Amino acid sequence: MTADARRALTALLVATLSACSAEPRTATRDSAAGDGPQATSAAAIGTASPSGARIAVPHAGPPGEWQMPAGDYANSRYSELSSITPQNAANLRVAWAFSTGVLRGHEGQPLVIDNTMYVVTPYPNVSYAIDLAQTGQPLKWKFRPVNSQQAIGRACCDVVNRGAAYADGKIFYNLLDGHTIAINSATGNQVWRTKMGDLSRGETITMAPIVVKGKVIVGSSGGEMGVRGWIAAIDAATGKEVWRAYNVGPDRDVKIGPKFKPFYAHDRGKDLGVTSWPGDTWKTGGGVVWGWLSYDPALNLIYHGTSNPGPWNVNQRKGDNKWTAAILARDADTGEMVWAFQVTPHDMWDYDAVNENILVDLPIKGQVRKALVHFDRNGFAYTMDRATGEVLLAEPFVPMNWSTGIDLATGRPNVVESKKTAQDKLVKDICPSLEGGKNQQPAAFSPQTGLFYVPTINLCMDFTARAVTYIAGTPFIGGSAPEKGGPGGYRGEFIAWDAATGKKIWGIKEPYPVWGGALATAGGVVFYGTLDGWFKAVDARSGKVLYQFKVGSGVVGNPVTYTGPDGKQYVAIYAGIGGDMGLLIAGDVAASLPYDVRERGTTLPDLARWTSWGGELFVFSL
Amino acid sequence: MRNQQRTRCLLMLCAACAIAGCERSAGERSDTSGSIGASASPEQSTTSNLLVAGDSLRFIEHPDNLPAGFPSSIKPLLVTNPYEGDRQAITVGGQLFIGYNCMDCHGAEGSGAMAPSFQDGRWHFGGSPGEVFESIYQGRPDGMPAWGGRISNEQIWMLTTYVRSLASKDLSTENFTGKTVERSGH
Numbered sequence: 001m002t003a004d005a006r007r008a009l010t011a012l013l014v015a016t017l018s019a020c021s022a023e024p025r026t027a028t029r030d031s032a033a034g035d036g037p038q039a040t041s042a043a044a045i046g047t048a049s050p051s052g053a054r055i056a057v058p059h060a061g062p063p064g065e066w067q068m069p070a071g072d073y074a075n076s077r078y079s080e081l082s083s084i085t086p087q088n089a090a091n092l093r094v095a096w097a098f099s100t101g102v103l104r105g106h107e108g109q110p111l112v113i114d115n116t117m118y119v120v121t122p123y124p125n126v127s128y129a130i131d132l133a134q135t136g137q138p139l140k141w142k143f144r145p146v147n148s149q150q151a152i153g154r155a156c157c158d159v160v161n162r163g164a165a166y167a168d169g170k171i172f173y174n175l176l177d178g179h180t181i182a183i184n185s186a187t188g189n190q191v192w193r194t195k196m197g198d199l200s201r202g203e204t205i206t207m208a209p210i211v212v213k214g215k216v217i218v219g220s221s222g223g224e225m226g227v228r229g230w231i232a233a234i235d236a237a238t239g240k241e242v243w244r245a246y247n248v249g250p251d252r253d254v255k256i257g258p259k260f261k262p263f264y265a266h267d268r269g270k271d272l273g274v275t276s277w278p279g280d281t282w283k284t285g286g287g288v289v290w291g292w293l294s295y296d297p298a299l300n301l302i303y304h305g306t307s308n309p310g311p312w313n314v315n316q317r318k319g320d321n322k323w324t325a326a327i328l329a330r331d332a333d334t335g336e337m338v339w340a341f342q343v344t345p346h347d348m349w350d351y352d353a354v355n356e357n358i359l360v361d362l363p364i365k366g367q368v369r370k371a372l373v374h375f376d377r378n379g380f381a382y383t384m385d386r387a388t389g390e391v392l393l394a395e396p397f398v399p400m401n402w403s404t405g406i407d408l409a410t411g412r413p414n415v416v417e418s419k420k421t422a423q424d425k426l427v428k429d430i431c432p433s434l435e436g437g438k439n440q441q442p443a444a445f446s447p448q449t450g451l452f453y454v455p456t457i458n459l460c461m462d463f464t465a466r467a468v469t470y471i472a473g474t475p476f477i478g479g480s481a482p483e484k485g486g487p488g489g490y491r492g493e494f495i496a497w498d499a500a501t502g503k504k505i506w507g508i509k510e511p512y513p514v515w516g517g518a519l520a521t522a523g524g525v526v527f528y529g530t531l532d533g534w535f536k537a538v539d540a541r542s543g544k545v546l547y548q549f550k551v552g553s554g555v556v557g558n559p560v561t562y563t564g565p566d567g568k569q570y571v572a573i574y575a576g577i578g579g580d581m582g583l584l585i586a587g588d589v590a591a592s593l594p595y596d597v598r599e600r601g602t603t604l605p606d607l608a609r610w611t612s613w614g615g616e617l618f619v620f621s622l
Numbered sequence: 623m624r625n626q627q628r629t630r631c632l633l634m635l636c637a638a639c640a641i642a643g644c645e646r647s648a649g650e651r652s653d654t655s656g657s658i659g660a661s662a663s664p665e666q667s668t669t670s671n672l673l674v675a676g677d678s679l680r681f682i683e684h685p686d687n688l689p690a691g692f693p694s695s696i697k698p699l700l701v702t703n704p705y706e707g708d709r710q711a712i713t714v715g716g717q718l719f720i721g722y723n724c725m726d727c728h729g730a731e732g733s734g735a736m737a738p739s740f741q742d743g744r745w746h747f748g749g750s751p752g753e754v755f756e757s758i759y760q761g762r763p764d765g766m767p768a769w770g771g772r773i774s775n776e777q778i779w780m781l782t783t784y785v786r787s788l789a790s791k792d793l794s795t796e797n798f799t800g801k802t803v804e805r806s807g808h
Contacts, residue, residue, distance in 0.1 A: 153727065153737050153765015224726070468723065473767050475726030475736070 051450030052368060053500070056296055056359035056386075064563025066112040069163045069208040070442060071560070073295040074359040077444035079561045082523040083569035084622060089525050089537040089546035092620050095570060096137055097552075100615040102126065105556050105578020107440060108163030108208060109517070110617065111171070112562035112572075113185065116140060118166070119617060122578065123152055123159035123176045129188060133565045141188025148177035148199060154473065155204045156224040157580035160556075162292075162440070167211035167236055174205035180218050180234055192239030196220065196232060201472050203227050203288075210293045211236055212302060212332045219289020223307035223352065226476030229287035229324070231304055233335060245335040247287035247306045247323050248273045254323065255336045262340050263389040264411050267322075276320040284470050285317065286310035287324035291354025292442055294372075299387055301329045301338055303372060305354035308347050313465040313478035315423040320345040325353045327374060327382075329389060339389035341411060344378050348421040349402060349463065350434035350481070351378040356442045357386075358452065362500050364392055373499040375443055375454050377436025378413070380406060383499045395502030397495065398437035398456050399487050402430055421463045421479075433461035433483040435513065435581060442558055443497075446520035449540050451505055452497040453526045455514035457581075458486035459603065483603040491604070494518070494528055494536075496543060506543035508536075512604055515581045517558030519571070529555025529573050531581065532610040535618065537571075551575035553614025554607070568621050576615040682752040703751035704776075705783045715784025718777055722769070732788040737766065740788040749789065754782045 055076040060067040063080040070077050084092065100106070102121040111118040117130040117137075124147050129140040152159055155176055164173035170191055171183045178197025183190055196218055197203030202225025209218045215233040223229070232244040245255040250271045262268055269275070274282055287306040294303040309317055309324035325344040330337050343353040355375055362371040364383065372386035379400035383392045394406035403413040421427050435457050443454040461481040468478030485491050492510040497503070516529035526540045531554045537547040554577030561571045581604075683698035705711035719725055719732075732740030746764075747757045758778045761768030769778060 149763045150765045153762075156736055466720075469721065471723055474723035476723070477726045480730065 051447070052363040053445075053450040054361050054447050055445065056298075056361055056370070061113070064112075065114070066110070066560040066562050067166050068111075068210065069109060069165060070292065070294075070356070073210065073212075073297065074445075075292055075294045075356045075442065076358060076360070076447075076520070077442060077518060077558065078446055078520045078522075080522045081561050081563060081569045082521065084521065084525050084537070084561075084571070085523040086525060086539045086541075086544075086546055088622055091622050092537060092547045092549070092571075093622075094549065095619045095621040097619065098128075098130065098137065098617040100126070100128070100574075100576070100617065102576075102615045103578075103613040104576065104615070105158040105160040106553075106574035106576030106615055107160040107206075107556050107558075107579050109558040109560045109574070110572055111164055111166050112560065113166055115565050116185070117562075117572070118164055118171050118185070120161050120164050120173050121615065122161055122576070123147065123155075125161055125173070125175050127164065127171065127173065127183060127188075129185065140186075143183055143188045143190070145175055145179070145181055145190070145193070147175045147179070150199055151175075151177035151204050154199055154202050154225065155206065155221065156475065158578045160206050160579050161208075162206060163208040165209045165211050165216065167214075170236065172209050172211060172216045172236065174207060174209060174218055176204050176206065178203050178205055178220065180205070180209065180216060180239075182216075182236065182239060194234055194239045194241065196234070196241070197222070198227075201225070201227055202474075205290075207290045208292065210295060212295050215242055215332075217293055217302060219293075219304065221288055221290040223286040223288045223290070223310060224475050224477050225473070226284035226286070226310050226470050227288060228283055228285065229289060229306055231289045231302075231330070231335065243335040245330060245337070246273075247289070247326075247328065248277070248282045248285045248321075250274050255330070255334070257336055259331060259336045259338050260340075261338065261388075263385075263391075264341070266320075266410065266412075267340055267342065272320070272322045276322040278316075278318055281317050282321075284310060284476060285321060285324060287321075287326075289354065291352070291440060292356035294357045294359050295332060296359055296370075296386060299370075300332050301386070302332045303327065303329050303357040303359070303386065305343075305352065305357070305374075307352040307354050308350045311468045311476045311478035312348075312350055312421075312481075313423050313468060314346065314348050314421060315465065316467070316478065318346075321347070325351055327353055327357060327372070327384070327389075329386070341384065341389045341391070343374075343376050343380075343382070345412060349378070349430060349461075350479075351376065351436060353377065355436075355438055355440070358443065358445050359386055360445055360447075360499070362450075364500050371499065373445070373452060375438045375452075375456075375497075377432070377434075377439065378403070379432045379437035380413070381452075381454075381497060381499065381502060382406075383502065393502045396437075397454060397497055397504065398432055398458055398493070400431050400437065401460075421465050423465045423467060426462060426464050428462045429460050430463055431460040431486050432457060433459035433486075434463075434481050435459055435483065439513075439515065439580065441515050441556070442517040444518035444520040444526065446522075446526070446540055448522060448524065449496070450498065450500070451540070452499055453518040453520055453528070453540070454495050454497050455516060455518055455528055456493050456495055457513035457515075458488065458491050458493060459483045459513060460486050485603070492531070494538070494543075496540075508538065508543055508545065512607055513581055515579055516555040516573070519559040519561060521561055523569075527559040527561075527571055527573070529557065529559065529575070531555065531577065531604075532607060533575065533577075535559075535573055535575075535620070549618075549620070551618050552616050553577050554611040556581070564621070570619050570621045572617060572619045574615075574617055577611055577613060682756045683750075684748050684753055685750065686748065699752070701752035701755065703755070703779055703782060705779050706751060708783060711780045711783040712787045715780035715782070715787075718773075718781050719784055722773065722781075724781070732785060737764075740785050743789050745789075749786065751782055751786065754785060755779065758782065 229247040309321035402419040490509040492513040495507040512531040557574030727737035729735040759770035
């Protein structure tokens with residue numbers, strides 16, 4: 001059977017199965033199928049779905065390559081490769097492995113371009129170019145950047161790096177010490193190096209950049225250090241900064257001008273990034289950009305989230321604290337803000353809004369909408385109109401108790417009074433915990449099933465805010481929040497989510513928070529890894545685990561898939577526990593040296609029994 | 623009694639404004655030519671060691687760094703903690719540990735987080751009083767800020783006293799019996 005025939009058969013099976021599923025979903029799908037123009041445009045970019053749902057932007061480069069952090073500008077983490085199917089996934093095996101030589105949290109993912117794999121490690125942010133065309137995968141080059149050691153102690157949540165971007169023969173990535181660099185992808189030579197963040201004030205960089213129309217888009221970390229968040233564009237050819245927009249402060253700095261058309265009335269007004277804060281507190285208010293970036297070429301908009309307001313102690317910052325804990329849409333050429341939506345206004349629980357924004361066209365109530373789907377730390381899954389910033393629906397995707405729901409007239413959450421935090425007040429059993437219903441681990445979307453595959457966290461916390469003084473270069477937190485397992489006796493779940501209706505379709509309960517990302521494929525198989533070190537292949541329709549393999553360390557990275565020089569489909573994933581969850585509360589993996597022995601924290605009391613520090617790339621094939 | 627007064631005074635200083643405290647002690651430092659003893663009590667200066675202009679090449683003793691019989695014309699500074707074993711200094715040091723945001727890096731009660739633990743008995747830069755003082759005063763290359771001149775030497779000694787009081791646990795074995803400890807995020 002040819003690949004095309006196989007794909008057609010799979011699509012047919014999916015269509016048949018979804019026709020048998022719950023009534024409301026069938027109705028949605030039927031009405032979408034009759035939508036002529038939408039179906040045509042979907043077919044044109046090759047990501048058509050029987051459901052009428054499609055990824056807004058096509059895969060970057062050939063289907064057998066992985067050129068962007070999420071595979072495409074839409075952040076779908078979907079691949080057209082289809083050799084690995086529910087029928088044969090049990091035959092997966094490790095094809096090869098590579099030690100990165102670095103311990104600590106391996107978030108992010110490799111890139112694959114022209115039979116070469118590019119790997120970036122956690123601090124010291126070494127990069128490797130691995131030659132896939134030769135037996136034994138020798139290195140083409142290895143690059144170790146100049147990277148200030150001071151950065152190690154300025155990064156709040158482990159010394160992670162979420163990956164590189166590629167364009168025009170250059171690999172771009174961020175260094176923990178606040179620099180962005182460009183490397184010649186053929187030679188490994190540094191082309192340019194630009195200082196973007198001020199390490200002395202606690203600005204580190206961990207996020208993966210994207211390249212849009214010759215500009216590298218980057219943002220910083222440091223939301224717990226009292227920094228003032230920004231997003232910036234760098235000329236990919238020269239390394240010169242083209243524009244920089246702050247996320248708090250006066251309209252001029254935030255780049256709010258004539259193009260700004262927020263959907264909700266309460267987001268309109270002059271200098272709200274100043275007036276929604278007491279005094280000068282906006283200057284140390286956080287709102288950084290450490291998560292994933294999306295881009296819609298048709299609307300020419302970049303989408304990014306902003307982190308929590310600082311400090312955690314709400315008594316020190318009365319007001320909405322704009323534009324923290326928000327999703328912002330900006331003009332890709334100038335950085336001007338086009339719309340803004342504050343997901344958690346006046347955040348009281350450390351609910352950053354930096355999680356990825358997935359751009360899909362979804363049939364909703366009989367009409368195909370240009371949607372943006374966002375699984376927030378606050379526990380709600382938002383399906384929004386990405387042209388206007390309107391919330392179409394918002395439903396909880398994890399157990400939660402701090403809000404009774406989102407008011408669709410205003411987009412604001414209805415907050416439960418007893419879960420509001422305040423200075424010197426112990427507020428018990430807030431769900432989800434500050435790690436959120438989901439954190440940095442990105443979800444994936446399959447146009448075949450019309451479903452989102454979401455790694456989630458089920459933890460709760462007891463929160464106490466306290467007064468804190470700003471001291472440059474030290475944490476500006478003002479609170480503590482011991483965590484514990486959420487209701488139901490599990491701490492994480494890998495779920496399939498229908499964003500058109502706001503419903504969970506299936507879930508795989510996990511003993512630990514799922515801190516690694518997801519990958520969806522046209523073969524009908526979804527992949528993810530777990531904190532206790534299992535790499536799993538799952539049937540995209542049923543959630544049945546088809547294959548699992550215990551890798552050398554807990555997984556906090558994201559799987560990618562590519563076609564090797566031999567024509568086979570491969571799936572690659574990092575093993576290397578760490579990140580916020582791994583570093584801070586996972587018992588002996590939290591020790592300052594990997595061989596240290598530590599008493600274990602209460603949140604994940606026995607994780608250290610199942611895994612240990614590591615830093616390795618695993619590659620699987622049939 | 624005098625100790626108590628000083629304790630109260632330092633606490634007020636800390637609570638009032640950390641930065642104002644820094645400026646004051648920066649002036650203080652130049653007045654006393656960089657005394658690393660308890661600079662508020664001049665009578666102690668005969669027993670504490672002074673780092674004066676002519677001593678610029680001297681270093682605080684790191685016993686493990688001195689090979690036996692190594693010929694050296696430089697006599698290392700043997701510094702003593704004026705608050706060694708002082709319970710009140712431990713209490714105040716614990717409050718300074720929170721007030722100067724040390725806790726947010728090193729964890730509640732020094733359990734370790736962004737920055738190393740003080741409970742595991744492992745000292746990356748030496749655990750003697752002089753070495754710990756030096757780490758706080760000068761800062762360290764992995765991101766530990768230098769506090770010398772930003773806060774008073776007395777406060778650095780109290781922090782030293784507190785931090786050293788935490789390193790009491792024997793953590794050489796982990797046997798997975800299910801015992802857990804409370805540890806807060808961040």
